[in-house]
Amino acid sequence: MEVVSANGHHYDWAKEVKEFDQKKAGVKGLVDAGVTKIPRFFVHPPESVKSHSSPAASNTADPPAAEFPTIDFQGVESGGARRKEIVDGIREAASSWGFFRLVNHGVPFEVMDAMLEAVRRFHEQPIEAKMPLYSSDSRQRVRFNSNVALREFDAACWRDLLTCVFHDDTLDPEAIPSVCRKEVLEYVKHMIKLRETTAEILSEALGLSSDYLSGIECMKSQALACLYYPICPEPDLTLGTAKHSDTTFLTLLLQDSIGGLQVLHQDHWFDVPPVRGAIIANIGDLMQIISNDKFRSVEHRVLAQPIGPRISVACFFTPSGKASAKPFGPIKELLSEENPPVYREFQCREYYEYYKLKGTNVTSALPHYKL
Secondary structure, eight states: OEEEOTTSOEEEHHHHHHHHHHHTOHHHHHHHTTOSSOOGGGOOOGGGSOSSSOTTSSOOOOOOOOOOOEEEOTTTTSOHHHHHHHHHHHHHHHHHTSEEEEESOSOOHHHHHHHHHHHHHHHTSOHHHHGGGBOOOTTOSEEEEOOOOOSTTOOOOSOEEEEEEEBTTBOOGGGSOTTTHHHHHHHHHHHHHHHHHHHHHHHHHTTSOTTHHHHTTTTSEEEEEEEEEOOOSOTTSOEEEEEEOOSSSEEEEEEOSSOOEEEEETTEEEEOOOOTTOEEEEEOHHHHHHTTTSSOOOOEEEEOOSSOOEEEEEEEEEOOHHHHTSEEOSOGGGOOSSSOOSBOOEEHHHHHHHHHHHGGGOSOSGGGGBO
C-alpha cells in the first residue's frame, strides 16, 4: 500500500517494512551495510524530533530552570530521620517529575558495567547468531527485533532490542543467549532486590504500610529490554525511541555514557544526563492509576545519535500472574469524599489489549480509563 512519507514523498510502506523485517538484521544491519540515508519508514514528522522545544507550541524557547531529582538510597534500611528523608524525596519526585535518579542503590558498579558490556556483545554478534531469535511475537519470552512500527504506518525507531521476560521473576536460563546469560541473570537478581526496596519506599510515600505494593504483587514480573541504538546517519530525521509513557507500574533504567534520554516536564523536553553508577526510575501508567494521580507517569523519549552506539537496559515491572487475574483501580485506602476515584477498575488483560488495538498511535492509555 502506498503512503506519504514525512517529507511528502509517496512510497510502498508495507513493502519496505517487509523487506527490512525479512532480513532479520535490525537497524545495526543497515549501519553495517553502510547506509548514509535512513529508510523512509524511519523518518518522523519534523515537529516530533525537535530537541528542546515546547511540544505544545512552535517556539524554541529554552526550558525553565529545573533540577532533575536525585534520590540517595544510602541508609535506606536504617529507618528514622534518614528513611523519612528518602520517602519525602521520592514522594516529591514521583508526584512532580515522575522520573528520578537513584544513587547508592546497592547494585555494584561491576554488575552494571558487565550488563552494559553483555548487551553490546549480544548486539554486535554476526547477524547469523541473532537471526534465530528475531521475532515480533510478544508471546516469545526471549526475542530480538527492532520494534518496527507495523500499524497505521507509524514511523519506526532507530534501535534494536533483546527482550527477556521473567514471569513471576522466573525464566528458563537456557532460553537466554549464552553470550549474555550470566550477566542477565546476575543483573536481574539485583533488580529484584532494588524493586523490593523501591516498592517499600513508594508504599510509604503513599501513606501505606511498607509492604503494601509488594503484597498486591503489582511488580512481581519483569521484562528486561536490552537496547542498542546504533549510530544514525541522519539523527535529525528520526528518534531512538518515540515519545511515550510506560505501560508498567515502575521502570528501572541503566544507561551508558552516550546520553539522549529526555523527559517531558513543565511542557519542555529536559535531558536526563548519564551519571555513572546511577539508575533512572520512572513511574508507569499503572502506578499513576492505582495511586489515583498521586504519582505521575510522564512522557519521555530517546533522541537518535550521530555517535555511539548507545546502550541501555530497561527493566519494566508488571503484575504477577496471580495479580493479573484481579481488577486494578485506585487503591481503596487512598480514596475519600475529598479524594474520589479518578479511574475505573479494569482487568490487566483489557489494559494491554487496548494498547495492542491502538498500537503506537496512543502515547498513554490513562484518558481511556478515567471516570
